[in-house]
Amino acid sequence: MFIKRDEQGVIIALSKTASAEFTEQLPDDDGQLLAFLHSSKSAEQLALEQTDTAMARVLEDVVGLLVEQGVIRFTDLPTAAQDKLLARRELRGKRQGIDLLDDGDHLPL
Known part of the structure; x- marks a missing residue:
């Protein structure tokens, strides 16, 4: 997954593909990525x-x-x-x- 971070370094968005806004890639089992996905659930x-x-x-x-x-x-x-x-x-x-x-x-x- 490619991620976008805010000024504090917190993940604010995900993308399956790289782009100008999504340049950093994290493995699917990364703790920060999993925490972001968990926090975005209803x-x-x-x-x-x-x-x-x-x-x-x-x-x-x-x-x-x-x-x-x-x-x-x-x-x-x-x-x-x-x-x-x-x-x-x-x-x-x-x-x-x-x-x-x-x-x-x-x-x-």
């Missing part, structure tokens, strides 16, 4: 993003419940979904090994 966008993690957990719980009750088989899910659910389950298992509090995750996947 309150609705920020609220939606904050619920994404919780919603993902709800969906994991629903899948677990459906599998547990025999409504679906885990193998009925697309392979990509199976891989993602198993990866998250493994990460939660590793995290639980260091947490002192139980987060109630006992889903049979």
